[in-house]
Amino acid sequence: MDRVILYVNPLTFPIAVERRISARLGGRPVALAPGGTDRAVVWSASPEAALAGVAVGMPIYQALRRCPDLVILPPRLSLYRRAAQALEAILAPVVPVIEPHVLGHVYGDLTGTRKLFGPALDVAAKIRREIWGRLGLPVTVGLAGNKVVSEVAAHVLKPEPVVDVRPGDEPAFLAPHPLAALPGAEEKVRVQLARYNVALIGALAALTRVQVESVLGRSGGVLHARAHGVDPRPVLPPAQRDALHAAATLPVQTNDRDALRATLHQLAERLGRDLRRRRASADLLELHARYADHREADGWEVLDPATDLDTPLAAAARRLLDRAVTRRIALIAVRLTTVLTTVADVQLSLFAVPAPVALVRRAALNAAIDR
Incomplete structure (x- = not known):
């Protein structure tokens, strides 16, 4: 069927x-x-x-x-x-x-x-x-x-x-559209492929899987399959997408950016540790902040690719702080929430350029600290 x-x-x-x-x-x-x-x-x-x-x-x-x-x-x-x-x-x-x-x-x-x-x-x-x-x-x-x-x-x-x-029409439908329209073809992937004059989905599909993997690494094969209209991921209900929370009530009301960034970094480390314990990754980070006058500020950022590492979580938290917390009123509490990816998404969304040495070392360092 x-x-x-x-x-x-x-x-x-x-x-x-x-x-x-x-x-x-x-x-x-x-x-x-x-x-x-x-x-x-x-x-x-x-x-x-x-x-x-x-x-x-x-x-x-x-x-x-x-x-x-x-x-x-x-x-x-x-x-x-x-x-x-x-x-x-x-x-x-x-x-x-x-x-x-x-x-x-x-x-x-x-x-x-x-x-x-x-x-x-x-x-x-x-x-x-x-x-x-x-x-x-x-x-x-x-x-x-x-x-x-x-x-x-x-x-x-x-x-x-x-x-x-209709079934069978997927490659022809996708072919004329720009690579940016293909889920998973984020900017750094498009930059890599542009060096080979690949700007359309059809141009990516015209390459062999081996050719794509030689540019993007082994995980590029998944993106190649998507360019052909192939995607086996199931539709999964939200009950299968968990969330983790880390919150802090500030000991002193403050709008000092350095202090707030330090607090968010600690929360990001806590979330990263919990993610790695679960052998999970997160594809969404949310920030909730409460001002001293009890008004609130919210923000969210999609994590692409999904991650369980402290550094990208902390970097996203800092960006959310800059975007969402813009009043000059002191804060009294902050909370970070990560939404976990599904197992299928973790397995099938590894489109990034092969991880640089620094990222591999960072993952190893996180694992060592967790032990």
């Missing part, structure tokens, strides 16, 4: 949620960024803002120069999580297995459900209509025989509400 996997892709999800709450934002250029300083960076940008030259990661002062009418809103992670849960609840009656991906984005497995719910294309169209009708959120849906092709379909053909890639 052919697998039928869907991917639900809300368009600029956090901003779509904000627009659902405030109609005045409709049609206006909108960006999400922590408040308190014009050196904060953009977390998300609406299509209107993107057309004006605003990009994710751009400092606010630069974004305002490019788009003086830009509406800047502080991110509200708890609100977006509730919206994501509401979206997943719409899928639940007709999609037996659901796996949340990036915030608001969802994989679903429809394999074997045709007699119960009808053709997958009809189910996908119904899901899209219900999400719009009940939540007011625009989404595109990709349908394919695996996760990677359904995700690409939902992202690259956004004008089409539902994109169905």
